[in-house]
Amino acid sequence: MIRRTAHGTASRYGRRDALKIGGLTVSAAALVAACGDDRTGDEAPGRVGYAPPITDPPDYPIDDAVLLRTASSLELTLALVYETILGIDLLDDEQVLLVEQLLESHVAIAAEMGELTESIDGVAWECTNPWYMERLVDPLLVAVQGSDDPKRDIINTAVALENIAAATHQTLTLDLDDADASAATIAAATLESRHAAGIVAASRGPEGYVSPTIGGGGVQNDAQGIPFQFSVTDTFGSTGQIELVVGAPDENGVRETFILQTPSLNALIYNELEPTC
Protein backbone atom coordinates (compact mmCIF):
# COMPACT_ATOMS: atom_id res chain seq x y z
CA MET A 1 0.00 0.00 0.00
CA ILE A 2 1.29 3.54 -0.82
CA ARG A 3 0.45 6.50 1.44
CA ARG A 4 0.71 10.07 0.08
CA THR A 5 2.11 12.81 2.39
CA ALA A 6 1.05 16.49 2.67
CA HIS A 7 3.88 17.39 0.37
CA GLY A 8 2.48 15.11 -2.24
CA THR A 9 5.39 12.71 -2.11
CA ALA A 10 4.68 9.01 -1.90
CA SER A 11 5.60 6.97 1.23
CA ARG A 12 5.19 3.20 1.59
CA TYR A 13 4.44 3.30 5.38
CA GLY A 14 2.93 5.87 7.70
CA ARG A 15 3.62 6.49 11.40
CA ARG A 16 0.65 4.35 12.40
CA ASP A 17 1.92 1.49 10.26
CA ALA A 18 5.36 1.77 11.85
CA LEU A 19 3.81 1.43 15.31
CA LYS A 20 1.81 -1.60 14.20
CA ILE A 21 4.82 -3.30 12.68
CA GLY A 22 6.92 -2.54 15.76
CA GLY A 23 4.31 -4.03 18.06
CA LEU A 24 3.98 -7.13 15.95
CA THR A 25 7.74 -7.59 15.89
CA VAL A 26 8.01 -7.36 19.68
CA SER A 27 5.12 -9.82 20.11
CA ALA A 28 6.62 -12.28 17.67
CA ALA A 29 10.00 -12.04 19.40
CA ALA A 30 8.39 -12.74 22.77
CA LEU A 31 6.60 -15.75 21.33
CA VAL A 32 9.78 -17.12 19.80
CA ALA A 33 11.65 -16.58 23.07
CA ALA A 34 8.93 -18.41 25.00
CA CYS A 35 9.20 -21.38 22.69
CA GLY A 36 12.96 -21.55 22.96
CA ASP A 37 14.89 -24.12 24.96
CA ASP A 38 16.82 -21.68 27.11
CA ARG A 39 14.00 -20.76 29.48
CA THR A 40 14.72 -20.84 33.19
CA GLY A 41 12.55 -20.98 36.31
CA ASP A 42 10.02 -23.37 37.78
CA GLU A 43 8.32 -25.48 35.12
CA ALA A 44 5.84 -27.10 37.49
CA PRO A 45 2.20 -26.35 36.83
CA GLY A 46 0.80 -23.57 38.99
CA ARG A 47 -1.16 -24.50 42.10
CA VAL A 48 -4.05 -22.63 43.67
CA GLY A 49 -4.49 -22.56 47.44
CA TYR A 50 -2.52 -24.47 50.07
CA ALA A 51 -1.75 -28.15 49.50
CA PRO A 52 0.96 -30.52 50.71
CA PRO A 53 3.94 -30.70 48.34
CA ILE A 54 3.76 -33.46 45.77
CA THR A 55 6.26 -36.28 46.25
CA ASP A 56 7.69 -37.26 42.90
CA PRO A 57 8.08 -41.03 42.56
CA PRO A 58 11.67 -42.24 42.31
CA ASP A 59 12.93 -42.68 38.80
CA TYR A 60 14.47 -46.12 39.27
CA PRO A 61 14.11 -49.09 36.94
CA ILE A 62 11.45 -51.67 37.78
CA ASP A 63 12.35 -55.31 37.33
CA ASP A 64 11.24 -58.63 38.80
CA ALA A 65 13.47 -58.14 41.83
CA VAL A 66 11.74 -54.85 42.64
CA LEU A 67 8.32 -56.46 42.40
CA LEU A 68 9.36 -59.41 44.56
CA ARG A 69 11.00 -57.15 47.14
CA THR A 70 7.78 -55.17 47.25
CA ALA A 71 5.80 -58.38 47.76
CA SER A 72 8.12 -59.34 50.64
CA SER A 73 7.72 -55.93 52.20
CA LEU A 74 3.96 -56.11 52.05
CA GLU A 75 3.91 -59.58 53.59
CA LEU A 76 6.18 -58.46 56.41
CA THR A 77 3.98 -55.41 56.95
CA LEU A 78 0.97 -57.67 57.42
CA ALA A 79 3.00 -59.90 59.73
CA LEU A 80 3.87 -56.89 61.86
CA VAL A 81 0.20 -55.87 62.04
CA TYR A 82 -0.75 -59.36 63.24
CA GLU A 83 2.05 -59.34 65.82
CA THR A 84 0.69 -56.05 67.11
CA ILE A 85 -2.85 -57.42 67.18
CA LEU A 86 -1.72 -60.41 69.21
CA GLY A 87 0.00 -58.02 71.59
CA ILE A 88 -3.22 -56.09 72.22
CA ASP A 89 -4.57 -59.21 73.95
CA LEU A 90 -8.24 -58.69 73.14
CA LEU A 91 -9.03 -61.77 71.08
CA ASP A 92 -10.58 -65.02 72.25
CA ASP A 93 -8.74 -68.31 71.90
CA GLU A 94 -10.13 -69.20 68.46
CA GLN A 95 -9.33 -65.77 67.11
CA VAL A 96 -5.81 -65.97 68.50
CA LEU A 97 -5.32 -69.27 66.69
CA LEU A 98 -6.59 -67.71 63.48
CA VAL A 99 -4.30 -64.68 63.77
CA GLU A 100 -1.32 -66.89 64.58
CA GLN A 101 -2.05 -68.92 61.45
CA LEU A 102 -2.27 -65.74 59.36
CA LEU A 103 0.99 -64.46 60.84
CA GLU A 104 2.74 -67.73 60.04
CA SER A 105 1.42 -67.68 56.46
CA HIS A 106 2.61 -64.16 55.76
CA VAL A 107 6.06 -64.78 57.20
CA ALA A 108 6.30 -67.91 55.01
CA ILE A 109 5.19 -66.02 51.88
CA ALA A 110 7.70 -63.24 52.63
CA ALA A 111 10.45 -65.84 52.92
CA GLU A 112 9.40 -67.43 49.62
CA MET A 113 9.41 -64.04 47.89
CA GLY A 114 12.86 -63.42 49.36
CA GLU A 115 14.17 -66.71 47.98
CA LEU A 116 12.71 -65.93 44.58
CA THR A 117 14.34 -62.48 44.70
CA GLU A 118 17.73 -64.07 45.30
CA SER A 119 17.12 -66.68 42.60
CA ILE A 120 17.05 -63.89 40.04
CA ASP A 121 20.17 -62.25 41.51
CA GLY A 122 18.31 -59.66 43.55
CA VAL A 123 18.73 -58.78 47.20
CA ALA A 124 15.89 -60.04 49.39
CA TRP A 125 13.99 -57.35 51.31
CA GLU A 126 13.54 -58.28 54.96
CA CYS A 127 11.79 -55.20 56.30
CA THR A 128 8.28 -53.84 56.26
CA ASN A 129 7.18 -51.43 53.53
CA PRO A 130 8.11 -47.93 54.71
CA TRP A 131 5.48 -46.26 52.53
CA TYR A 132 2.65 -48.40 53.91
CA MET A 133 3.97 -48.20 57.45
CA GLU A 134 4.10 -44.41 57.49
CA ARG A 135 0.90 -43.67 55.63
CA LEU A 136 -1.33 -46.59 56.54
CA VAL A 137 -0.26 -48.97 59.26
CA ASP A 138 0.97 -46.59 61.96
CA PRO A 139 -2.11 -44.33 61.94
CA LEU A 140 -4.37 -47.34 61.44
CA LEU A 141 -3.05 -49.12 64.51
CA VAL A 142 -3.41 -45.94 66.56
CA ALA A 143 -7.05 -45.67 65.44
CA VAL A 144 -7.75 -49.34 66.22
CA GLN A 145 -6.24 -49.15 69.67
CA GLY A 146 -8.24 -46.03 70.46
CA SER A 147 -11.46 -47.51 69.10
CA ASP A 148 -14.77 -47.90 70.91
CA ASP A 149 -14.80 -51.50 69.61
CA PRO A 150 -11.22 -52.63 68.94
CA LYS A 151 -12.18 -56.26 68.29
CA ARG A 152 -14.53 -55.26 65.47
CA ASP A 153 -11.85 -53.00 64.03
CA ILE A 154 -9.20 -55.72 64.28
CA ILE A 155 -11.36 -58.11 62.27
CA ASN A 156 -12.21 -55.49 59.66
CA THR A 157 -8.55 -54.48 59.43
CA ALA A 158 -7.44 -58.08 58.94
CA VAL A 159 -10.01 -58.61 56.18
CA ALA A 160 -9.04 -55.39 54.42
CA LEU A 161 -5.32 -56.18 54.61
CA GLU A 162 -5.84 -59.71 53.30
CA ASN A 163 -7.96 -58.33 50.47
CA ILE A 164 -5.36 -55.76 49.45
CA ALA A 165 -2.53 -58.32 49.74
CA ALA A 166 -4.49 -60.72 47.51
CA ALA A 167 -5.14 -57.93 45.02
CA THR A 168 -1.46 -57.02 45.03
CA HIS A 169 -0.35 -60.55 44.23
CA GLN A 170 -3.07 -60.83 41.59
CA THR A 171 -1.54 -57.78 39.93
CA LEU A 172 2.06 -58.90 40.37
CA THR A 173 1.46 -62.28 38.78
CA LEU A 174 0.73 -60.47 35.52
CA ASP A 175 3.71 -58.13 35.81
CA LEU A 176 6.41 -60.65 36.67
CA ASP A 177 8.49 -62.12 33.85
CA ASP A 178 9.92 -64.98 35.89
CA ALA A 179 7.59 -68.00 35.63
CA ASP A 180 8.30 -69.29 39.14
CA ALA A 181 7.75 -65.86 40.63
CA SER A 182 4.50 -65.45 38.73
CA ALA A 183 3.27 -68.84 39.93
CA ALA A 184 4.23 -68.02 43.52
CA THR A 185 2.34 -64.73 43.49
CA ILE A 186 -0.88 -66.23 42.13
CA ALA A 187 -0.61 -68.92 44.81
CA ALA A 188 -0.25 -66.15 47.39
CA ALA A 189 -3.23 -64.29 45.91
CA THR A 190 -5.31 -67.46 46.19
CA LEU A 191 -4.22 -68.14 49.76
CA GLU A 192 -4.86 -64.57 50.88
CA SER A 193 -8.27 -64.58 49.19
CA ARG A 194 -9.07 -67.67 51.25
CA HIS A 195 -7.77 -65.88 54.35
CA ALA A 196 -10.10 -62.92 53.80
CA ALA A 197 -13.08 -65.16 53.10
CA GLY A 198 -12.28 -67.37 56.09
CA ILE A 199 -11.97 -64.47 58.54
CA VAL A 200 -15.37 -63.11 57.51
CA ALA A 201 -17.00 -66.55 57.59
CA ALA A 202 -15.61 -67.16 61.06
CA SER A 203 -16.72 -63.78 62.39
CA ARG A 204 -20.06 -63.23 60.62
CA GLY A 205 -21.22 -66.69 59.60
CA PRO A 206 -23.69 -67.12 56.72
CA GLU A 207 -24.70 -63.45 56.78
CA GLY A 208 -21.21 -62.58 55.60
CA TYR A 209 -20.91 -65.12 52.82
CA VAL A 210 -21.82 -63.02 49.79
CA SER A 211 -21.92 -59.26 49.35
CA PRO A 212 -25.34 -58.00 48.29
CA THR A 213 -23.60 -55.73 45.79
CA ILE A 214 -22.98 -58.79 43.60
CA GLY A 215 -26.71 -59.09 43.05
CA GLY A 216 -27.09 -55.37 42.46
CA GLY A 217 -27.88 -54.47 46.08
CA GLY A 218 -26.39 -51.66 48.12
CA VAL A 219 -23.58 -51.64 50.66
CA GLN A 220 -24.78 -52.70 54.11
CA ASN A 221 -23.62 -50.99 57.31
CA ASP A 222 -23.85 -52.10 60.90
CA ALA A 223 -25.64 -50.14 63.63
CA GLN A 224 -22.58 -47.90 64.02
CA GLY A 225 -22.55 -47.12 60.32
CA ILE A 226 -19.50 -49.26 59.54
CA PRO A 227 -19.67 -51.26 56.30
CA PHE A 228 -20.03 -55.01 56.75
CA GLN A 229 -17.31 -57.30 55.40
CA PHE A 230 -18.11 -60.21 53.10
CA SER A 231 -16.28 -63.37 52.07
CA VAL A 232 -17.16 -63.02 48.40
CA THR A 233 -17.08 -59.33 47.60
CA ASP A 234 -17.14 -59.33 43.79
CA THR A 235 -17.84 -61.65 40.89
CA PHE A 236 -14.31 -61.07 39.58
CA GLY A 237 -11.25 -60.50 41.73
CA SER A 238 -10.99 -56.76 42.22
CA THR A 239 -7.71 -54.87 42.35
CA GLY A 240 -9.34 -51.56 43.13
CA GLN A 241 -8.90 -49.54 46.27
CA ILE A 242 -10.49 -50.61 49.53
CA GLU A 243 -12.02 -48.33 52.14
CA LEU A 244 -11.60 -49.26 55.77
CA VAL A 245 -13.52 -47.42 58.51
CA VAL A 246 -12.05 -47.80 62.00
CA GLY A 247 -11.59 -46.00 65.29
CA ALA A 248 -13.79 -44.15 67.68
CA PRO A 249 -16.20 -41.57 66.31
CA ASP A 250 -15.29 -37.91 66.71
CA GLU A 251 -17.62 -35.25 68.13
CA ASN A 252 -19.61 -35.39 64.89
CA GLY A 253 -19.91 -39.16 64.95
CA VAL A 254 -17.45 -39.55 62.08
CA ARG A 255 -14.80 -42.28 62.12
CA GLU A 256 -11.52 -42.34 60.22
CA THR A 257 -11.56 -43.88 56.77
CA PHE A 258 -8.37 -45.37 55.40
CA ILE A 259 -7.90 -45.97 51.69
CA LEU A 260 -5.93 -49.11 50.87
CA GLN A 261 -4.39 -49.40 47.41
CA THR A 262 -2.11 -51.91 45.74
CA PRO A 263 1.53 -50.72 45.62
CA SER A 264 2.34 -48.19 42.95
CA LEU A 265 5.50 -46.31 42.03
CA ASN A 266 5.84 -44.62 45.43
CA ALA A 267 5.49 -47.84 47.40
CA LEU A 268 7.77 -50.11 45.39
CA ILE A 269 10.94 -51.40 47.04
CA TYR A 270 13.46 -50.43 44.38
CA ASN A 271 16.80 -52.18 44.18
CA GLU A 272 18.46 -48.89 45.07
CA LEU A 273 16.69 -48.60 48.45
CA GLU A 274 18.64 -49.40 51.59
CA PRO A 275 16.98 -51.64 54.19
CA THR A 276 14.92 -49.75 56.76
CA CYS A 277 15.24 -52.33 59.52
Next chain:
Amino acid sequence: MAAPRTLELLRRPPSGKAVVRMTPKGHSPVDLDPAAPPTSRRGLISALGAVGLASAAALSLARTASAAPTSPTDGDKELLFQAMRLELTAAALYDTALEAGLSDVAGDVATVFSANHLAYADKIAGIAGFSADARNEEVYEQLESAFATSDAESFAEVANGLENTAAATHTELLADYESVNARKLTASILVVEARMATVLSDLGGLASSLNQLFEPDAEPLELTSGVLS
Protein backbone atom coordinates in the same frame (compact mmCIF):
# COMPACT_ATOMS: atom_id res chain seq x y z
CA MET B 1 -12.59 -34.25 50.22
CA ALA B 2 -10.56 -34.19 47.09
CA ALA B 3 -10.35 -37.35 45.02
CA PRO B 4 -7.38 -39.55 46.04
CA ARG B 5 -4.30 -39.19 43.84
CA THR B 6 -3.41 -42.24 41.87
CA LEU B 7 -0.01 -42.76 43.39
CA GLU B 8 -0.82 -41.80 46.94
CA LEU B 9 -1.93 -44.05 49.75
CA LEU B 10 -4.23 -41.57 51.36
CA ARG B 11 -5.79 -41.40 54.74
CA ARG B 12 -8.97 -39.42 54.96
CA PRO B 13 -8.74 -36.85 57.75
CA PRO B 14 -11.45 -37.08 60.41
CA SER B 15 -14.20 -34.59 59.94
CA GLY B 16 -14.19 -31.81 62.46
CA LYS B 17 -10.42 -31.79 62.92
CA ALA B 18 -8.17 -29.03 61.70
CA VAL B 19 -7.71 -29.89 58.09
CA VAL B 20 -6.91 -27.90 55.02
CA ARG B 21 -10.09 -27.10 53.17
CA MET B 22 -11.05 -24.65 50.46
CA THR B 23 -14.17 -22.94 51.71
CA PRO B 24 -15.99 -20.86 49.11
CA LYS B 25 -16.29 -17.19 50.10
CA GLY B 26 -18.19 -15.77 47.20
CA HIS B 27 -16.85 -15.40 43.73
CA SER B 28 -13.17 -16.30 43.55
CA PRO B 29 -10.88 -13.66 42.04
CA VAL B 30 -8.92 -16.54 40.57
CA ASP B 31 -10.36 -18.28 37.58
CA LEU B 32 -10.42 -21.93 38.69
CA ASP B 33 -12.18 -23.13 35.57
CA PRO B 34 -10.14 -24.54 32.72
CA ALA B 35 -9.32 -21.94 30.11
CA ALA B 36 -11.07 -23.92 27.43
CA PRO B 37 -14.01 -26.29 27.64
CA PRO B 38 -13.16 -29.94 26.93
CA THR B 39 -15.06 -29.79 23.70
CA SER B 40 -12.76 -27.16 22.25
CA ARG B 41 -9.67 -28.10 20.29
CA ARG B 42 -7.39 -26.88 23.06
CA GLY B 43 -9.39 -28.76 25.69
CA LEU B 44 -9.27 -31.89 23.62
CA ILE B 45 -5.52 -31.66 23.23
CA SER B 46 -5.17 -31.15 26.99
CA ALA B 47 -7.43 -34.10 27.68
CA LEU B 48 -5.49 -36.29 25.29
CA GLY B 49 -2.27 -35.22 26.98
CA ALA B 50 -3.67 -36.12 30.39
CA VAL B 51 -4.86 -39.48 29.12
CA GLY B 52 -1.45 -40.08 27.61
CA LEU B 53 0.31 -39.33 30.89
CA ALA B 54 -2.11 -41.53 32.80
CA SER B 55 -1.60 -44.33 30.33
CA ALA B 56 2.15 -43.99 30.60
CA ALA B 57 1.93 -44.23 34.37
CA ALA B 58 -0.36 -47.22 34.19
CA LEU B 59 1.88 -48.98 31.73
CA SER B 60 5.01 -48.34 33.71
CA LEU B 61 4.34 -51.41 35.84
CA ALA B 62 3.00 -53.56 33.05
CA ARG B 63 6.33 -54.67 31.71
CA THR B 64 5.19 -58.13 30.72
CA ALA B 65 2.04 -56.72 29.22
CA SER B 66 4.02 -54.65 26.77
CA ALA B 67 5.80 -57.76 25.45
CA ALA B 68 2.82 -60.13 25.38
CA PRO B 69 -0.08 -59.99 22.92
CA THR B 70 -3.19 -58.36 24.29
CA SER B 71 -5.78 -60.59 22.66
CA PRO B 72 -5.82 -64.37 23.07
CA THR B 73 -3.58 -66.28 20.68
CA ASP B 74 -4.78 -69.42 18.90
CA GLY B 75 -3.13 -71.50 21.61
CA ASP B 76 -4.90 -69.44 24.30
CA LYS B 77 -8.23 -69.94 22.57
CA GLU B 78 -7.95 -73.71 22.73
CA LEU B 79 -7.39 -73.55 26.47
CA LEU B 80 -9.99 -70.82 26.99
CA PHE B 81 -12.57 -72.94 25.22
CA GLN B 82 -12.00 -75.72 27.75
CA ALA B 83 -12.09 -73.23 30.61
CA MET B 84 -15.37 -71.81 29.32
CA ARG B 85 -16.91 -75.28 29.13
CA LEU B 86 -15.86 -75.93 32.73
CA GLU B 87 -17.51 -72.69 33.88
CA LEU B 88 -20.75 -73.51 32.06
CA THR B 89 -20.68 -76.94 33.66
CA ALA B 90 -20.26 -75.45 37.13
CA ALA B 91 -23.19 -73.09 36.55
CA ALA B 92 -25.35 -76.00 35.37
CA LEU B 93 -24.41 -78.09 38.41
CA TYR B 94 -25.49 -75.33 40.82
CA ASP B 95 -28.75 -75.07 38.89
CA THR B 96 -29.18 -78.82 39.34
CA ALA B 97 -28.92 -78.40 43.11
CA LEU B 98 -31.46 -75.58 43.07
CA GLU B 99 -33.85 -77.69 41.00
CA ALA B 100 -33.43 -80.48 43.55
CA GLY B 101 -34.83 -78.19 46.22
CA LEU B 102 -31.74 -76.65 47.80
CA SER B 103 -32.97 -73.69 49.85
CA ASP B 104 -32.20 -71.18 52.60
CA VAL B 105 -28.56 -70.13 52.93
CA ALA B 106 -27.32 -72.95 50.71
CA GLY B 107 -29.89 -72.03 48.07
CA ASP B 108 -28.83 -68.38 48.18
CA VAL B 109 -25.20 -69.37 47.85
CA ALA B 110 -25.94 -71.70 44.92
CA THR B 111 -27.89 -68.98 43.14
CA VAL B 112 -25.04 -66.46 43.37
CA PHE B 113 -22.32 -68.97 42.57
CA SER B 114 -24.21 -70.25 39.53
CA ALA B 115 -24.49 -66.68 38.26
CA ASN B 116 -20.80 -66.11 38.92
CA HIS B 117 -19.77 -69.13 36.87
CA LEU B 118 -22.08 -68.08 34.07
CA ALA B 119 -20.44 -64.65 34.14
CA TYR B 120 -17.01 -66.28 33.89
CA ALA B 121 -18.11 -68.33 30.90
CA ASP B 122 -19.55 -65.24 29.23
CA LYS B 123 -16.40 -63.24 29.84
CA ILE B 124 -14.11 -65.99 28.58
CA ALA B 125 -16.29 -66.37 25.51
CA GLY B 126 -16.22 -62.61 25.05
CA ILE B 127 -12.45 -62.22 24.97
CA ALA B 128 -11.95 -65.31 22.80
CA GLY B 129 -14.84 -64.80 20.40
CA PHE B 130 -16.79 -67.94 21.27
CA SER B 131 -20.45 -68.59 21.86
CA ALA B 132 -20.92 -69.57 25.50
CA ASP B 133 -23.11 -72.57 24.82
CA ALA B 134 -21.05 -75.75 25.25
CA ARG B 135 -20.56 -77.26 28.69
CA ASN B 136 -18.27 -80.20 29.51
CA GLU B 137 -20.73 -83.11 29.45
CA GLU B 138 -18.30 -85.59 30.96
CA VAL B 139 -17.75 -83.50 34.07
CA TYR B 140 -21.45 -82.66 34.30
CA GLU B 141 -22.49 -86.32 34.19
CA GLN B 142 -19.80 -87.23 36.69
CA LEU B 143 -21.12 -84.74 39.28
CA GLU B 144 -24.79 -84.37 38.41
CA SER B 145 -26.11 -86.91 40.89
CA ALA B 146 -24.03 -85.53 43.75
CA PHE B 147 -25.30 -82.01 43.07
CA ALA B 148 -28.93 -83.16 42.83
CA THR B 149 -29.51 -82.79 46.54
CA SER B 150 -31.44 -80.54 48.87
CA ASP B 151 -29.14 -81.37 51.78
CA ALA B 152 -26.94 -78.36 52.55
CA GLU B 153 -23.98 -80.33 53.90
CA SER B 154 -23.87 -82.76 50.99
CA PHE B 155 -24.17 -79.88 48.59
CA ALA B 156 -21.43 -77.92 50.33
CA GLU B 157 -19.06 -80.85 50.19
CA VAL B 158 -19.42 -81.54 46.48
CA ALA B 159 -19.50 -77.86 45.55
CA ASN B 160 -16.42 -77.16 47.67
CA GLY B 161 -14.58 -79.86 45.73
CA LEU B 162 -15.73 -78.37 42.44
CA GLU B 163 -14.59 -74.84 43.36
CA ASN B 164 -11.20 -76.00 44.59
CA THR B 165 -10.73 -78.05 41.42
CA ALA B 166 -11.79 -75.13 39.23
CA ALA B 167 -9.35 -72.78 41.01
CA ALA B 168 -6.52 -75.31 40.64
CA THR B 169 -7.38 -75.81 36.97
CA HIS B 170 -7.33 -72.08 36.20
CA THR B 171 -4.08 -71.75 38.14
CA GLU B 172 -2.48 -74.36 35.93
CA LEU B 173 -3.89 -72.81 32.76
CA LEU B 174 -2.65 -69.36 33.81
CA ALA B 175 0.95 -70.43 33.30
CA ASP B 176 0.18 -71.54 29.74
CA TYR B 177 -1.64 -68.46 28.50
CA GLU B 178 0.34 -66.03 26.38
CA SER B 179 -2.00 -63.08 26.09
CA VAL B 180 -2.57 -60.37 28.64
CA ASN B 181 -6.34 -60.60 28.48
CA ALA B 182 -6.42 -64.36 29.09
CA ARG B 183 -4.02 -64.08 32.02
CA LYS B 184 -5.76 -61.10 33.57
CA LEU B 185 -9.21 -62.64 33.33
CA THR B 186 -8.08 -66.03 34.60
CA ALA B 187 -6.36 -64.52 37.63
CA SER B 188 -9.50 -62.55 38.49
CA ILE B 189 -11.65 -65.69 38.24
CA LEU B 190 -9.56 -68.13 40.21
CA VAL B 191 -9.14 -65.93 43.29
CA VAL B 192 -12.93 -65.65 43.61
CA GLU B 193 -13.36 -69.38 43.12
CA ALA B 194 -10.98 -69.84 46.04
CA ARG B 195 -13.22 -67.55 48.11
CA MET B 196 -16.32 -69.48 47.06
CA ALA B 197 -14.63 -72.74 48.11
CA THR B 198 -13.90 -71.22 51.52
CA VAL B 199 -17.52 -70.19 51.94
CA LEU B 200 -18.70 -73.69 51.04
CA SER B 201 -16.23 -75.18 53.48
CA ASP B 202 -17.71 -73.02 56.25
CA LEU B 203 -21.26 -73.80 55.14
CA GLY B 204 -20.66 -77.54 55.34
CA GLY B 205 -18.34 -77.43 58.34
CA LEU B 206 -15.84 -79.31 56.19
CA ALA B 207 -12.45 -78.16 57.43
CA SER B 208 -11.06 -79.81 60.51
CA SER B 209 -8.17 -77.35 60.73
CA LEU B 210 -7.21 -73.89 59.52
CA ASN B 211 -4.60 -75.47 57.26
CA GLN B 212 -7.30 -77.52 55.58
CA LEU B 213 -9.49 -74.44 55.21
CA PHE B 214 -6.81 -72.23 53.69
CA GLU B 215 -4.69 -74.75 51.81
CA PRO B 216 -6.98 -77.57 50.69
CA ASP B 217 -5.68 -80.41 48.58
CA ALA B 218 -6.96 -79.92 45.05
CA GLU B 219 -5.72 -81.24 41.75
CA PRO B 220 -6.37 -79.47 38.45
CA LEU B 221 -8.88 -80.96 36.08
CA GLU B 222 -7.49 -82.84 33.11
CA LEU B 223 -9.40 -80.83 30.57
CA THR B 224 -8.58 -82.90 27.52
CA SER B 225 -10.26 -85.95 28.98
CA GLY B 226 -12.73 -83.97 31.09
CA VAL B 227 -12.24 -86.21 34.11
CA LEU B 228 -12.12 -84.89 37.64
CA SER B 229 -9.13 -86.01 39.62
